[in-house]
Amino acid sequence: MKKLILALDVYDRKRALEIAECTAEYLWAIKxxxxxxxxxxxGIITELKQVTGLPIIADLKLADIPNTNRLIASKVFEAGADYVIAHGFVGKDSVKAVMELGxxxxxxxxxxxxxxxxxxPATDKLIELANKLEPFxxxxxxxxxxxVSYIRSKLKPGLKxxxxxxxxxxxxxxxxxxxGADYIIVGxxxxxxxxxRESARRIFEEIKEVV
Ligand code: BMP
Structure with missing residues (x-):
């Protein structure tokens, strides 16, 4: 099972697409x-999906009031994102607004x-929030x-x-x-x-040796 997520933190569209294409074979998703x-x-979200066929995680770390989180997340899901990352510390209502969309x-x-x-210091409360809302x-x-071990021990089974x-x-x-990590994010x-491509392959192989 593929467990590697590429954190594609480059500015340039062409470079992003090139790196995504040549590493896709070893990835579960692109962040x-x-x-x-x-x-x-x-639009890069749509393009990356088309070029690689991989799930796209939009790491926006949304941290706003429910309405603003909703306004942002709806456009990002519309563009083709399969997952959106949101901060929990802003509270249940803000996270729920994103979860209702995807x-x-x-x-x-x-x-x-x-x-x-x-x-x-807030991790325990954030774990509680996740257990209650059951996000991906x-x-x-x-x-x-x-x-990670601590979080795994407190987190509901099934949550990644x-x-x-x-x-x-x-x-x-x-x-x-x-x-206890399910997925490894590497940028x-x-x-x-x-x-x-070679770097992604090496990490992919290392993951395979452990799981
Ligand atoms: P790198 O492997 O280059 O350090 O990149 C890590 C990626 O994961 C970056 O996109 C960063 O914003 C993100 N990230 C992180 O490093 N730590 C966190 O706690 C949360 C993140 O999303």
Whole structure:
């Protein structure tokens, strides 16, 4: 089963499509974040889907009132996104507004050091929110496998754990999968490498060895 998600954080449309095409074979999905949307427009979601046939995750980390979350998410789902990432800390109503429109992923704990300041103290409440709303899955930090294990132990079975932070941020494929991650999100270690296809293939093989 494919578990690798490419975080395609480049600006340029042509480059994005080239990297997506040459790595698609090894991916479960492609994650599109603000850099690519700002650089290439929302239409890149539709194009990436057409070119690769893969699910597209729109990582907008929506964190607004329900109406604004709804206005943004509806356009993004319309463009072809299969999943939208939303922040949970803004509250149940804001997350529900996105979930009513399509598959949603809630940020439960982020991977950077600053996540310890405000997000980590709220992790338990965010897990509770996810268990109540039952989205497709949650974001947990590959940089702290012990936190992935903790989140796994509290999260309802069936909810997926998606983990960014492998590679450039220091997370390790093996450790995070053993901790209970369902999907590994990798950006720079693939798109900024000399040979993105080969880098994706190596991570794909490493995942295969563990699962
Ligand atoms: P990279 O492998 O280059 O560090 O990219 C990680 C990707 O995952 C980026 O798109 C980043 O915005 C995203 N991400 C993250 O790194 N940590 C989180 O907690 C949540 C994220 O969405």
């Amino acid at each position: 599109v974040n603000w850099p690519l949307i700002i650089g290439s427009g929302l 598959n949603t992923i809630i940020v439960v704990e982020m991977s950077h050091p600053g996540a310890r300041e405000f997000i980590q 899955g949650v974001i947990a930090p590959a940089t702290r496998p012990e936190r 754990i998606l983990t960014p932070g492998v590679g450039a941020q220091g997370g390790k494929v093996r450790e995070v999968l053993k901790a 720079r270690s693939i798109y900024a490498s000399e040979n993105p």
